[in-house]
Amino acid sequence: MTNDIKQLSTPVEEFPQKLEKPQDIGFVFDIDGVLLKGKKRIVEATDTINYLSKNKIPFILLTNGGGMTEEKRIDFINKTLQLNEYPIHKDQLIQAHTPMKTLIPHHKRVLVCGGPNDDVREVAENYGFEDVIRPIDIIRANPTIWPYHMFSDEQIKNWGKDPKISKVDVDNIDPNENLPIDSVLCFNDSRELGTEIQLILDLLNSENGILGTRRKFKSNKPTIPILFSNNDFLWSNEFKQPRFAMGALKIAVLEIYEKINGEKLDQLTLGKPTKVCYDYAHHILIDWRKIMLGEKTADNICLPQLNDPPIKSPFKKVYMVGDNPESDITGGNNYNWGTILVQTGVYQDGDFERNPETSRPSLGIFPNVKDGVMAALKLNGLA
Numbered sequence: 001m002t003n004d005i006k007q008l009s010t011p012v013e014e015f016p017q018k019l020e021k022p023q024d025i026g027f028v029f030d031i032d033g034v035l036l037k038g039k040k041r042i043v044e045a046t047d048t049i050n051y052l053s054k055n056k057i058p059f060i061l062l063t064n065g066g067g068m069t070e071e072k073r074i075d076f077i078n079k080t081l082q083l084n085e086y087p088i089h090k091d092q093l094i095q096a097h098t099p100m101k102t103l104i105p106h107h108k109r110v111l112v113c114g115g116p117n118d119d120v121r122e123v124a125e126n127y128g129f130e131d132v133i134r135p136i137d138i139i140r141a142n143p144t145i146w147p148y149h150m151f152s153d154e155q156i157k158n159w160g161k162d163p164k165i166s167k168v169d170v171d172n173i174d175p176n177e178n179l180p181i182d183s184v185l186c187f188n189d190s191r192e193l194g195t196e197i198q199l200i201l202d203l204l205n206s207e208n209g210i211l212g213t214r215r216k217f218k219s220n221k222p223t224i225p226i227l228f229s230n231n232d233f234l235w236s237n238e239f240k241q242p243r244f245a246m247g248a249l250k251i252a253v254l255e256i257y258e259k260i261n262g263e264k265l266d267q268l269t270l271g272k273p274t275k276v277c278y279d280y281a282h283h284i285l286i287d288w289r290k291i292m293l294g295e296k297t298a299d300n301i302c303l304p305q306l307n308d309p310p311i312k313s314p315f316k317k318v319y320m321v322g323d324n325p326e327s328d329i330t331g332g333n334n335y336n337w338g339t340i341l342v343q344t345g346v347y348q349d350g351d352f353e354r355n356p357e358t359s360r361p362s363l364g365i366f367p368n369v370k371d372g373v374m375a376a377l378k379l380n381g382l383a
């Protein structure tokens, strides 16, 4: 352990009882490895969240995960952390794809990629996208568009929309049966990598977003915009080695696009550690503070525009609490927030020695979320 990393290893028994101006300090928590470990709770998280809610210290959750509605994930978190008295509100959660809501006014008919089963169709429709197309709809209407797909007949029948409704029938002579698509939104890790790579590149190089067409020029600008909800290259499951995540799909799309166009693809990536994600989170934290103080009603959270940082922040200090130096800590440091690294997730002792370039937390490394939050409160004279 290098000496520029402070470590507080004494476990904290109880939180302080008297706080001054608690609403001037804000916390942003990663979920996996900080509040939860897989589907189980990290016990110290329950005390921490209850304490912050009870004392009206604003906080939000910021994850690169997704694939389900905010409501479903918050229900799961509240149950798992046993937050019966002070449940977390769904508007306090930002998943990787949550900021895509802001695109609704200009992106009516969207190709939504990734996610388990057909779940992200519900997420996108729930956000308010008018016409959500999924890769399986396109396969159902045009089986030869990617003949190597692995969807079963049953999945195509159950999840794929009827071509009369989806209007993506490339071979139909009626142009109204193959309507243009406005953008490609990669919500979550791909479950059909080959299909998605082919369909995404077809659309990025199409004429006006119409499937089955090919534009006659090369450009770094795709015909329709593409957004990736995060840049995570790897994730871990029960397998011995980390597995490919959305970042792998992005690399494939970028490489092939460049092969076709001779230029790098102009795209937008959300999620930690990008500034666009932290700007969005900052807006939500400011708004949640207003709701907490009764200046605004719940269920009326703001909808900030992408790449639009808050002009003024009421916070003296905001702390990002995470287990991943690459996403949580890098993003927090770049954004001038205080950063707290916990030892309950992906970070392992010795990681900084093995990879000296790894981002270091400004406040320190702590055994768990409770110790980290306690240290931040103490530092600000709140404990």
Ligand SMILES: [Mg+2]
Pocket (backbone or CB within 6 Å): 030, 031, 032, 033, 034, 322, 323, 324, 345
């Ligand atoms: Mg994490």
